[in-house]
Amino acid sequence: MNKAARSLFLILLTLLVPASLPAAPAQEASQNTLGFEFQEYRLRNGLRVILSVDGRLPLVTVAVAYGAGTIREKPGQEGLAYLLENLMFQGSENVGPLQHISFVQKVGGNLNATTTLDRALFYQTLPSNYLALALWLESDRMKSLAITPAAIEKTRADLFKESQDRLASDIYLDSFALFDSLLYPDYPFGHPLIGAGMDMLGLTESDVLTFHRTYYVPDNAALCIVGNIDTARTRELIARYFDSIPPGMDIPAPPLPDFRQDGEVVRNLSGIRASFSGFHLGFRFYPLQTGDAYSLKILEYLLLKGETSQLMDRLLNNRNRLAQHFSGTLEDRRGVLALKIFCLTNNADMVERSEKAILSEIDRLRTNRVSPDEMAKAKRMFKMDYLRSQSTNLGRALFLVDAAFSGKPMNTLGGELDKYMRVNPSILTGLVERHFTPRNRVILELGKR
Amino acid sequence: MKIAPRVRPGPAFCLIALAAVSSASPTFAGAQERFRRTPPLPDAQPQELRLPPIERISLPNGLSVATVYRPGSPLVTLQLIVRAGEIDSPPERAGVAALTARMIGKGTKLVSSSETEDMIESMGADYSVDVLMDYTVFTFHVLEEYLDRALFVLRFMVLDAQFTERELAFVKRTAYDDLRERKKSPEFLGWRQFLRTLFENHPYQTATYAEDVIKFISTKDVASFYDRFYQPDNAVVVVSGAVDGATVGKKIGLHFATWIRQPVERAVPAPPPPNARDRVCYVEDPNAADATVFVGNVIMAASDPDFFPFLVLKHVLGGTTHSRLFMNLRESKAYAYYAFSETEFFRSCGVFWARARVTPEFIVPAAREIIREIKALSAEAPVPAEIEEAKSFLIGNLPTRLESLEGFADWLARVVALDLDEGQWDKGPERLKLVNVERVRAAAQNYLAGKPLVVIVGRPEWLGLYLREFDTIEVYDNGGTLKQTLHK
Numbered sequence: 001m002n003k004a005a006r007s008l009f010l011i012l013l014t015l016l017v018p019a020s021l022p023a024a025p026a027q028e029a030s031q032n033t034l035g036f037e038f039q040e041y042r043l044r045n046g047l048r049v050i051l052s053v054d055g056r057l058p059l060v061t062v063a064v065a066y067g068a069g070t071i072r073e074k075p076g077q078e079g080l081a082y083l084l085e086n087l088m089f090q091g092s093e094n095v096g097p098l099q100h101i102s103f104v105q106k107v108g109g110n111l112n113a114t115t116t117l118d119r120a121l122f123y124q125t126l127p128s129n130y131l132a133l134a135l136w137l138e139s140d141r142m143k144s145l146a147i148t149p150a151a152i153e154k155t156r157a158d159l160f161k162e163s164q165d166r167l168a169s170d171i172y173l174d175s176f177a178l179f180d181s182l183l184y185p186d187y188p189f190g191h192p193l194i195g196a197g198m199d200m201l202g203l204t205e206s207d208v209l210t211f212h213r214t215y216y217v218p219d220n221a222a223l224c225i226v227g228n229i230d231t232a233r234t235r236e237l238i239a240r241y242f243d244s245i246p247p248g249m250d251i252p253a254p255p256l257p258d259f260r261q262d263g264e265v266v267r268n269l270s271g272i273r274a275s276f277s278g279f280h281l282g283f284r285f286y287p288l289q290t291g292d293a294y295s296l297k298i299l300e301y302l303l304l305k306g307e308t309s310q311l312m313d314r315l316l317n318n319r320n321r322l323a324q325h326f327s328g329t330l331e332d333r334r335g336v337l338a339l340k341i342f343c344l345t346n347n348a349d350m351v352e353r354s355e356k357a358i359l360s361e362i363d364r365l366r367t368n369r370v371s372p373d374e375m376a377k378a379k380r381m382f383k384m385d386y387l388r389s390q391s392t393n394l395g396r397a398l399f400l401v402d403a404a405f406s407g408k409p410m411n412t413l414g415g416e417l418d419k420y421m422r423v424n425p426s427i428l429t430g431l432v433e434r435h436f437t438p439r440n441r442v443i444l445e446l447g448k449r
Numbered sequence: 450m451k452i453a454p455r456v457r458p459g460p461a462f463c464l465i466a467l468a469a470v471s472s473a474s475p476t477f478a479g480a481q482e483r484f485r486r487t488p489p490l491p492d493a494q495p496q497e498l499r500l501p502p503i504e505r506i507s508l509p510n511g512l513s514v515a516t517v518y519r520p521g522s523p524l525v526t527l528q529l530i531v532r533a534g535e536i537d538s539p540p541e542r543a544g545v546a547a548l549t550a551r552m553i554g555k556g557t558k559l560v561s562s563s564e565t566e567d568m569i570e571s572m573g574a575d576y577s578v579d580v581l582m583d584y585t586v587f588t589f590h591v592l593e594e595y596l597d598r599a600l601f602v603l604r605f606m607v608l609d610a611q612f613t614e615r616e617l618a619f620v621k622r623t624a625y626d627d628l629r630e631r632k633k634s635p636e637f638l639g640w641r642q643f644l645r646t647l648f649e650n651h652p653y654q655t656a657t658y659a660e661d662v663i664k665f666i667s668t669k670d671v672a673s674f675y676d677r678f679y680q681p682d683n684a685v686v687v688v689s690g691a692v693d694g695a696t697v698g699k700k701i702g703l704h705f706a707t708w709i710r711q712p713v714e715r716a717v718p719a720p721p722p723p724n725a726r727d728r729v730c731y732v733e734d735p736n737a738a739d740a741t742v743f744v745g746n747v748i749m750a751a752s753d754p755d756f757f758p759f760l761v762l763k764h765v766l767g768g769t770t771h772s773r774l775f776m777n778l779r780e781s782k783a784y785a786y787y788a789f790s791e792t793e794f795f796r797s798c799g800v801f802w803a804r805a806r807v808t809p810e811f812i813v814p815a816a817r818e819i820i821r822e823i824k825a826l827s828a829e830a831p832v833p834a835e836i837e838e839a840k841s842f843l844i845g846n847l848p849t850r851l852e853s854l855e856g857f858a859d860w861l862a863r864v865v866a867l868d869l870d871e872g873q874w875d876k877g878p879e880r881l882k883l884v885n886v887e888r889v890r891a892a893a894q895n896y897l898a899g900k901p902l903v904v905i906v907g908r909p910e911w912l913g914l915y916l917r918e919f920d921t922i923e924v925y926d927n928g929g930t931l932k933q934t935l936h937k
Contacts, residue, residue: 058496108845129492380573
């Protein structure tokens, strides 16, 4: 074949090869308890695409998540991921500073962004006939973000002031960061989003550019579109706007947790200027066995969700109230789970009584099997929240992005709810026995004992 | 050596190749494609907002039932609307409407407060109560298989309610603490004083009480309010979800059949007159970091023909960060951190206000600039492009407010409770499309030409430092009591 003919052949071949390559089979229709369908594929540059149709309202949500969370920061770089998230609004080749916001708001849309341990997430919900606008905006900043020294300086100054204001307005905020560093002693998992902002002041332009060049690339991202869309047309638009964006080079794998806790950790933060005594108490769960994550979620509901849950009732019940404030949650930091509790009391004596009450309630689970009624209540409350979180386009998009980043096989999502519903009392007893040990426990007390 | 014949490609080949190069996905490192340079146009045929109809029936005891078929989710919302809100509290017992609503679910003769709570959580349900100016809404979000049980729980909570001293003491303490906590917000202090002054000598002022009135309310007051307003003739049960209206209507009929009909006399107040004189109120907040400025007045009710043109005006004035107030007060003059405009509508009237968080030394110029912007809209209508941009925002934004369970439930309850027409249900976009320069001009002249009320929240020391230019200032403490009136 001569050179010209070969060129023609290659051009025609390019025309015939679809712009996107299928990556996942169709979803398992028989086991889908999600209440919605979705499809997933990858572009040639590695961008993961997830689409889901919901025609109830003339709206569409476009979410783009990059594997560019705080876990990517090295010691001394605290705040870098958050700085990048904010720089994403400072303009790109064809979109001026803050114009992304004005384009979306002018058509009645809402938008926001957030940075977590493992991702930076950008999303907007807008009238569905403006889908192309959202894709144009997201693709422009994915392809050609304008990072200038002036933009870095301005954004950094704004974020620094914001962090100082937040620390000044919440006397307990510092203690949350300290508690996380005790609960997750390995730096990538335990450092805060920005903290006091001092690390951020020391970041160089090169740090920012390197982070962006490494992690804000299509093969380290997921694009999820949920709403009133025509999938064929949507795939065309995605190919048009995203397919030609170059992939990244050598994206490092995220660090794995380094579990080094050998015994119970108890610390005291005595310098805090607070009117209440109190404490943080937590258990860290790693490594997990198959199914532990589902069981821990149901346990969270049993202990902490609702006014009548076991710990809420024990600590806040009006007849024998121990705490002035009590809250808790199960946290998932890329496969490392932790049950975190924050409690404020009137005095040091009540701190001790509250700690004992919490630990005795948990201990009771080792010997006293959870009653069927309690179990059913916890599961129903969980099911309600689970379904409710997926009742909006944005909720579904965040759910799908979360699944994509968690590494779960996407074609098992339809059966996920059943896995939570299959948790039973004996599973919980075993779970408590294995994980709720002093070795996994961290306590940070606030104020003098 | 064999030489391959040189083939000169003809024009057709060149065209094909050119087309191929331009239409195929370009290489990753290529120059910018032309389509990236400008924002794409929207699809020519936008999807219209279409909500399912509200089906209504009336039961023999006078209880109304409204159902909306909303597919696509296994969750159902059950609401009970009682047409009695803050306005219906006797003036000497302000707050009794809120306390009565909070007492619902706090025990019956047979079931205690904690047992009720346990029954609600055992369904996995989410329960809340909202007391608004004109009505009260009890809301359950529940899994559809628990709708029957939720109806049972709602029925005994409301129909068998018992008001004990012990539970009322607890409810009063919580209500008192909530109001004290809210006083920490300058926005709340400003908003409350704004309504209190606008609604002077009008029943709507009853809603603006401070925490100190709570202690005077007794179980007798609560029972009396309950007996007067919690009647089937004065209530609507609303269900939205993937439910069959007729079946649900029958179930509600069975559950609430024992609710005996009693006549309810409830007058709808006449709309209050708008503020018509220069009036500046200053609320002292010793902890304020910045000043908060409210400027606004009484406007029409939501059923008025000026409603949609006024929404456009409000948006032009201060709907977003691109509207006039924000661009002027923040971006141009740097007086404020933000400046927006808002509206709220009650049964008899509405209110509009501009709200700005202002650097203390710029309180006076900021307030004057807000008044100037309002006057400018009444003197000269916005240009057509500004009006069209506002309409585009309002039409596009409306569905986002209806997406969530809570958003949809609030929207539905408002339409049902205030007997609003389809324009307030899903025909808003169609009504907005009909708004033009003339109608906006007329609405501006009707409602923006008067003298707006000014309310400022700030530290006591700022009065002498920054507010000397006002002729008269009424100074209030953070509980809303008039301390003094200062004259220039």
